[in-house]
Amino acid sequence: MKLLNAIWDFIKTLICCVVVLALYFGVGSFICYRLFLDNPQGIIGYIIGAAILVMMLFHVFCLIYAGICLIKDAWDGRRKKKEGEDEMSREDIEEPSQPEPDRSPDPDHPLSADELASFSVPDAQESSCEKATDGPAEKEERTHHHHSGCTVVIGVLLIIAGAFVDVYGTWSERSNLFKQGVAAYEAGDYGNAVQCLSQTTGYARACYLLGICYYEGKGVEKDWDKAFHWFHEGAKMEDNPAHDAVRDAQYMLGLCFEQAIGTERDMGKALICWGKAAKLGHAEAQYRVGQTAILEFQEFDDGVKYLRQSAEQGNPFAMRFLGFAYEGKNKAESDDWYTKAAAALYKAAKQGDPRAMHDLAGLYRDGKGVANDPAEAEKWFEQAAKTYLALAEQGDPDAQCMVGGFYARGIGVKQDAAEGVKWFRKAAEQGCMKGKALLGLAYFEGRGVKQDEAEGVKWLRAAAEQGDETSEEFLSEHGN
Numbered sequence: 001m002k003l004l005n006a007i008w009d010f011i012k013t014l015i016c017c018v019v020v021l022a023l024y025f026g027v028g029s030f031i032c033y034r035l036f037l038d039n040p041q042g043i044i045g046y047i048i049g050a051a052i053l054v055m056m057l058f059h060v061f062c063l064i065y066a067g068i069c070l071i072k073d074a075w076d077g078r079r080k081k082k083e084g085e086d087e088m089s090r091e092d093i094e095e096p097s098q099p100e101p102d103r104s105p106d107p108d109h110p111l112s113a114d115e116l117a118s119f120s121v122p123d124a125q126e127s128s129c130e131k132a133t134d135g136p137a138e139k140e141e142r143t144h145h146h147h148s149g150c151t152v153v154i155g156v157l158l159i160i161a162g163a164f165v166d167v168y169g170t171w172s173e174r175s176n177l178f179k180q181g182v183a184a185y186e187a188g189d190y191g192n193a194v195q196c197l198s199q200t201t202g203y204a205r206a207c208y209l210l211g212i213c214y215y216e217g218k219g220v221e222k223d224w225d226k227a228f229h230w231f232h233e234g235a236k237m238e239d240n241p242a243h244d245a246v247r248d249a250q251y252m253l254g255l256c257f258e259q260a261i262g263t264e265r266d267m268g269k270a271l272i273c274w275g276k277a278a279k280l281g282h283a284e285a286q287y288r289v290g291q292t293a294i295l296e297f298q299e300f301d302d303g304v305k306y307l308r309q310s311a312e313q314g315n316p317f318a319m320r321f322l323g324f325a326y327e328g329k330n331k332a333e334s335d336d337w338y339t340k341a342a343a344a345l346y347k348a349a350k351q352g353d354p355r356a357m358h359d360l361a362g363l364y365r366d367g368k369g370v371a372n373d374p375a376e377a378e379k380w381f382e383q384a385a386k387t388y389l390a391l392a393e394q395g396d397p398d399a400q401c402m403v404g405g406f407y408a409r410g411i412g413v414k415q416d417a418a419e420g421v422k423w424f425r426k427a428a429e430q431g432c433m434k435g436k437a438l439l440g441l442a443y444f445e446g447r448g449v450k451q452d453e454a455e456g457v458k459w460l461r462a463a464a465e466q467g468d469e470t471s472e473e474f475l476s477e478h479g480n
Helices: 002-038 042-094 113-118 124-132 136-186 190-197 204-216 224-235 244-259 267-279 283-295 300-312 316-325 331-350 354-366 374-393 397-409 417-429 433-445 453-465 469-477
Strands: none
Touching: 136 190, 136 204, 190 204, 204 224, 204 244, 224 244, 244 267, 244 283, 267 283, 283 300, 283 316, 300 316, 316 331, 316 354, 331 354, 354 374, 354 397, 374 397, 397 417, 397 433, 417 433, 433 453, 433 469, 453 469
16 A cells, blocks of 8 residues: 555656646747747847746756766665665674563662663754764755756746746737838728738727728728628727727627628617717717617607717717707707708818718708708709719719619719619629619619519519618518
8 A cells, every 4th residue: 555655646746747847848948939930029038038948958957967866876775775685684694683681670679870871861962963964965965956946946037037028029019010000091001001900909999990991992802791800809899998999890880780791780789889889979879879769769868868969079960860850849949950960061061071961952952950042952962972973983882872872863963763773783792781772673663774573573682681671571562
């Protein structure tokens, strides 16, 4: 049993030593690889890496030396033990041992003073001095263990220092890459921006800008699946909501769910994303939430609350919708919001916003917030059509749908249904749900193209599969 316990203790000790050594040499080798090859950090990194390498080589030598010493000590001990056994055997043969007389005290016969002295205990001080006295070998062994322990501590500290240099250097490098990527994006160098930002996706703004690049095809081929992925990654970083990029990513993610961009249409998820962005102060998200609350859920008070928050940030579209929301409920409030909207839309339109141009033209046409002026309305509709056309020619699917609608109804341009179908097709072929629905209706009803119900059903079904409720209802009503 004692033998088994000894063997088990030896195995446990061996396993512990192997694990510790594997960790020490494994981590040390990895840090050296990082500092020398994978992620060099300049002269400091090279110095620390070299020190770690030297220390590990020294400890390999120490392990080999310790192994040789253990083998030598074991061999010497075995030889001395054998020599001692041989000597004892010779003594036993030459002088047989005689039993010593029993000198234990007899209670019936008291001992004399001389006899008591023979049973005295050896001097304690002499005994302790003898035990405390070590030979040169023992002192050398203690010194060796002390030095070995110090070198191990130094080696571990060097590895920790190397890891710190590696991590700090990586963080610093990525921070610089992130700044370069943002600067490149703002300068219009989208190819370089994508290259830099792809290596710094730990930043919410990097994820958001990558999403925009893939969404609009800036510096890369347009890819809505990747755009959705990066918006999703940026939106997940809610632990740092101070960055505008988090709420921007959440808003764009909601837009992807609404328009089935890179995912299936899901208005529930879209509202969740917009709700998160709205709470972080995103004006357009607040407008979307308020608009949906009133139109889809008839939640007037909640809708107005979000619309007011958006309007207070200067969102002209929220102001315009508030004017619409108060119609029939409070004329004075409605007129006031329409007036504010007209002023804000005019300012945005002058800055080149085609959506503001379109909505401003509508106010002039309807005489809301401004005097009724058909000529001014037509002027702004034409300007909106030109601006949207420029965007459509760059491949923007939303702009392509708008241009198609302008041509189909003759708003801002000469009516041309066939030209409208052309732009609907361009949007549909990019995977735009709205473009598919409009193209399907054109084929089904024969507007701008030869009537072909089968082709129309094909495109309408494609839109319905992406989650377009209007297309699904239309197909159901017509038995498809």
